[in-house]
Amino acid sequence: MLDIIKKKFEEIYKTEPLLVRSPGRVNLIGEHTDYNEGFVLPAAVNKAIYFAISKRNDGMIKIYSKDFNEYFDGSVTNIQKSGKGWPNYLLGIVEQLTKNEFEISGFNCVFGGDIPIASGMSSSAAIEGGLIFALSELYNLKLEKINLVKMAQAAENQFVGVQCGIMDQFINIFGQSKKVLKLDCRSLDYELYPFERDDLRIVLCDTQVRRELAGSEYNVRRKQCESGVHLLKKIYPRINSLRDVTVDLLYAHKKEFDPLIYKRCEYVVKENDRVVQACSDLERNDFQSFGQKMLASHEGLKNDYEVSSTELDILVESARKINGVLGARMMGAGFGGCTINLVKEDALNNFIEEITPVFIKKLNVNPKIYVTKIEAGTSIQSSIKTNDKVSGKEVNLEKV
Numbered sequence: 001m002l003d004i005i006k007k008k009f010e011e012i013y014k015t016e017p018l019l020v021r022s023p024g025r026v027n028l029i030g031e032h033t034d035y036n037e038g039f040v041l042p043a044a045v046n047k048a049i050y051f052a053i054s055k056r057n058d059g060m061i062k063i064y065s066k067d068f069n070e071y072f073d074g075s076v077t078n079i080q081k082s083g084k085g086w087p088n089y090l091l092g093i094v095e096q097l098t099k100n101e102f103e104i105s106g107f108n109c110v111f112g113g114d115i116p117i118a119s120g121m122s123s124s125a126a127i128e129g130g131l132i133f134a135l136s137e138l139y140n141l142k143l144e145k146i147n148l149v150k151m152a153q154a155a156e157n158q159f160v161g162v163q164c165g166i167m168d169q170f171i172n173i174f175g176q177s178k179k180v181l182k183l184d185c186r187s188l189d190y191e192l193y194p195f196e197r198d199d200l201r202i203v204l205c206d207t208q209v210r211r212e213l214a215g216s217e218y219n220v221r222r223k224q225c226e227s228g229v230h231l232l233k234k235i236y237p238r239i240n241s242l243r244d245v246t247v248d249l250l251y252a253h254k255k256e257f258d259p260l261i262y263k264r265c266e267y268v269v270k271e272n273d274r275v276v277q278a279c280s281d282l283e284r285n286d287f288q289s290f291g292q293k294m295l296a297s298h299e300g301l302k303n304d305y306e307v308s309s310t311e312l313d314i315l316v317e318s319a320r321k322i323n324g325v326l327g328a329r330m331m332g333a334g335f336g337g338c339t340i341n342l343v344k345e346d347a348l349n350n351f352i353e354e355i356t357p358v359f360i361k362k363l364n365v366n367p368k369i370y371v372t373k374i375e376a377g378t379s380i381q382s383s384i385k386t387n388d389k390v391s392g393k394e395v396n397l398e399k400v
C-alpha cells in the first residue's frame with residue numbers, strides 16, 4: 001500500500017515525498033468514557049492510512065485521496081468547509097495550525113489505506129493524526145506529541161463538528177507495538193500493558209453498517225451525560241464529571257433523575273469501573289475475567305447507553321456462544337461498525353467457520369473479519385530532507 005501511495009505521489013507531483021503511516025485502533029474496553037473524563041483501553045493496529053507529502057511555497061493545498069479517487073485543491077489562508085466530506089478531516093488540521101500561528105506555506109499530498117471507513121476503527125483520527133504529524137515533520141514545527149493529539153481532536157470537534165473525546169487521537173499518536181494503553185482521560189496519564197500473547201487474538205467482525213446516526217446521536221449522549229453531572233453538581237459542587245461519581249452515589253439520587261439520563265450515567269460510571277478492573281485482570285493474566293468485562297460492557301452499551309444495533313447484537317450474541325471466545329462487544333461510537341472479540345488462538349479457525357454463516361444468513365452480507373495485530377502509533381516510513389534536519393530513519397550506533 002505504501003508503495004502505491006508513493007508511486008501515485010511521484011506520478012502526480014514529480015518529487016520525492018515524506019512518507020508517514022497512521023494506524024487505526026481497537027478499543028478493548030472503556031466505551032463512551034473518554035469524554036466523561038474516565039478510562040479507556042485502546043491499541044493501535046495493523047490497519048493504517050499512509051501519507052505521501054511534500055512542501056509547496058505558494059500557499060496551495062493539493063490533495064489526492066486514493067480511496068475516493070478524488071482530488072482537492074485549496075489554500076492555506078482561506079480554509080472553507082468542503083461539500084465532499086473527506087477533505088474536512090485534513091482542512092481541520094490546517095485550520096488548527098493557522099489558528100495556533102504555526103506557519104506552513106502549502107503542501108502536496110496523496111493518502112489512502114486499508115482502515116474501513118466508519119467501521120469504528122477510527123479512520124478519521126488516523127487522517128487527522130497522520131496529517132498533523134506529517135506537517136509537523138515537514139515544517140519542523142517541533143510540536144510535542146500531546147499537542148499533536150490535542151490539535152487533531154480540536155480539528156474534529158471544531159471543523160468536522162463531532163464532539164469526540166480524546167481516545168482515538170491519543171492512541172493514534174501514542175500507541176506502541178504489542179501493548180494496550182490505559183489512558184486516564186482526565187489527567188492524560190497513561191500506562192502500557194503488554195498484550196503480546198501467542199494464545200490470544202483480537203478479532204473484529206465488521207457489520208458493514210456505516211454509522212450515519214453516530215454523529216448526531218454521539219453529541220446527544222454527551223449532552224445527556226452533562227445534564228446528569230449538572231444535577232449532581234448542585235448537590236455536590238466537587239463533582240465535575242461522571243468520573244467523580246460512584247454507583248452508590250448515583251443510586252442514592254435515582255429518584256431525582258429523569259430515568260433516561262439515569263441509565264446513561266449509570267452505564268458510564270459502571271464502564272469506568274470495568275476498565276479499572278479489566279486492567280487488574282491483565283496484571284493477573286486472567287483473560288477469562290477480562291472477557292466477562294467485555295460482555296458486560298456490551299450489555300450496558302446495548303440496554304442502558306443504547307448505542308448498539310441489531311447487527312452488532314447478533315454478532316456479539318453469536319460470538320459469545322462459540323468455543324474459545326473469551327469476550328465480545330461492540331466497539332467505538334456504535335450504531336454500526338465492528339464488534340471486537342477476544343478469541344483463543346487455537347479456536348480462531350473454528351470461530352471464523354462459525355461466525356461466517358451468521359454474516360451470510362442473518363446479516364445478509366459477505367463476512368468481513370479482521371484478525372488484528374497491535375502495532376505502533378503514527379510514524380515516519382521514509383525520510384526526505386526537511387527544513388534543517390533529516391527525520392525518520394534511525395541510525396543505530398554500534399557499540400565499539
Ligand code: GLA
Pocket residue numbers: 030031032033034035122164165166167168332333334
Ligand atoms: C468515537 C470517539 C471517541 C470515543 C468513542 C466511544 O470513537 O471518537 O472519542 O468517545 O467513539 O468510546
